[in-house]
Amino acid sequence: MKKLNDAFAALYNGDNIVKLTELRYIPRWIVILIDVSIILLSILLSYFFLEKLHVNVNFPKYLFEQKLLLIVVNMLFMFVFKTYAGIIRHSTFFDLFKIILSSGCTVCTLLLINLETEILFGKPLYLYPILFLYFFISVSIMFFFRMVTKQFFNILIDYKGSSSKVKVAVVGVGDASVSLARAILHNANYSYRLSGFLTKRSDSHKAVLLGHKIYNIDHFFRNKDLISQFDAVLIIKEIMTKDELEEWMTLALDNGLKVLNAPMLSKMHDSDLVGGIRQLQIEDLLNRKPIKIENEEVKRRHFERNVLITGGAGSIGSEIVRKVAQFSPSLIVVLDQAESPLYELELELLEKFPNQEFKFVLADISNNYRLEKIFETYQFSMVYHAAAYKHVPLIEENPYEAIFVNVLGTKNLALLSKKYKVNRFVMVSTDKAVNPTNVMGASKRTAELFLQCLQNSENNTTKFIITRFGNVLGSNGSVIPLFRKQIEKGGPITITHPNVSRYFMTISEACELLLYGGAIGCGGEIYIFNLGEPIKILDLARKMIKLSGFIPDKDIKIKFIGLRPGEKLYEELVSNNAVTIQTHLQEVMVSKDPTIDFNLMERLIKKVIKSAVKRDKVQVIALLKEIVPEFVSNNSEYEMLNRTMPI
Secondary structure (H helix, E strand, C coil), X not given: CHHHHHHHHHHHCCCCCCCHHHCCCCCHHHHHHHHHHHHHHHHHHHHHHHHHCCCCCXXXXXXXXXXXXXXXXXXXXXXXXXXXXXCHHHCCHHHHHHHHHHHHXXXXXXXXXXXXXXXXXXXXXCCHHHHHHHHHHHHHHHHHXXXXXXXXXXXXXXXXXXXXXXXXXXECCCHHXXXXXXXXXXXCCCCEEEEEEEECCCCCCCCEECCEEEEEHHHHHHCHHHHCCCCEEEECHHHCCHHHHHHHHHHHHHCCCXXXXXXXXXXXXXXXXXHHCEECCHHHHCCCCCCCCCCHHHHHHHCCCEEEEECCCCHHHHHHHHHHHCCCCCEEEEEECCHHHHHHHHXXXXXXXXXXXEEEXXXXXXXXXXXXXXXXXXXXXXXXXXXXXXXXXXXXXXHHHHHHHHHHHHHHHHHHHHHCCCCEEEEEEEHHHCCCCCHHHHHHHHHHHHHHHHHCCCCCCCEEEEEEXXXXXXXXXXXXXXXXXXXXXXXXXXXXXXXXXXXXXXXXXXHHHHHHHHHHCCCCCEEEECXXXXXXXXXXXXXXXXXXXXXECCCECXXXXXXXXXXXXXXXXXXXXXXXXXXXXXXXXXXXXCCCCHHXXXXXXXXXXXXXXXXXXXXXXXXXXXXXXXXXXXXXXXXXXXXXXXX
16 A cells, blocks of 8 residues: 555656556555446446347346345455455466456356246346356456556566666577566566567567567577667576577677576576576586585585584685585584685674584694694594695795695694594595696695595594595686686786686585585595586687677787696596596596505605705605606606606
């Protein structure tokens, strides 16, 4: 009622515009009043038609009572079937069904009354043509009123602020696409205006859907005047294959249209849909379907347990924290040496998970004395080790730092996990550890080998599990944020080599693999995802430029700067001498890599740590090459050590 008063109050306040689109619904008493008026009109029309045909009614002295009885009976069934309860602007054929039931039951009741009056008085109270005429007229007018009102609101909504709205063409004419289009039509506050549908079908070009034309893809993209009437195409990625997605994206971007991606309407409330529509991101264009793992064992492993997450303020570590917090552990200890990111994460998590207990610890994992106090205090059940140095050129210049964090830090955490009987220790590794050509990859492979050796060491009860990631899209220091910044500055985008390619996964996928491996691992395994085909970085850059509304090599230049120290053209997920085993999930494999004796491994690690303390680069690299024989430096100052004998 307040909305109605506000709308009509505008007649007396300034602009004198009745803001009908702000009405959420017409009050029920008004709908009832209108329906009663329609009933009365239908009765009058029914009697009028018979009068024009010179048909005499029965019991003319009681004509008023006949009409009143008809109104009362019909109103009774209106309340029984609640024909007034639906929101008029969202009327469907279900509302027509309720109207038919209401009027039909009215006619049936009056037919029974007719039967009684025939028995008592020899003739029916109502002429039968009047009842059937009334049924047809009342049903038609009631439903017509609802459809006209609905269409009127749709027109108002469609053109309300149309100049500022994004004019979109929804791709597809299936149920999901129509549901999406209907949601846009029925919500005035959305910043999108439905302007048509696009399809590959050739039999729909003359059809109209929800009052809008359906355009064939070939006809649409050949007509420049037609394209100019649209701002964007709106797709639902989940219902498309990779090739279809690539095709629609290319056609739209090449013709100056934005590409918007919408979620499936079934996955969210209608009111949340506008927040779900966003511009297509490069993450949407992986050469495979996103990997998602549902496993009840993951929840059980964390419920009411103490969990430690190192590197917890990083892009991957923080996402692990968010996912683990959903499983209601007793305590999550978030450890990181980066002060500001850790503080920002603390503010976020305390707001998002007010009932979850957190402990935020500022510490360096190379400090064993600091770590031991933490392990002693909290008695962890699970440890997720995501802390690492990962920037290849920086680590190539500062190899001892990789030893302190990636090797010594992992060793400290692993030995403490063994000592304090941690149930599972899960480490984040990288595909750069496979046949490494740089110090970063070699240091991570050293950490992998240490965990595998420790798994089989004496008196060990902890399950040490390794998860090997590809390049994680959107993580700190990854290529996607770098390209976005370069595009924002107007270019150029810098690429090391035209043929360089990488495996990619999303942050969410990385965490799925980590949690899954930690839940089912028996110890000593290296879990890897089947990441499909590697993606050429040059193709990635060109797609990002197009998605940003620019033309590659014209608006945004692409510059090749040469391979950086330690960098290689192609990454690998499995080493040459490893054996892969398929898990019961098609997307996940286990790599069985050769290991070495624990005592030998421990001696070598002590030597490489001692060399790092002395800042002896050459000795550090030589020892890494002994620990990881497949480590062959590439485009690096350490290439001279590739053929030297082990120390």
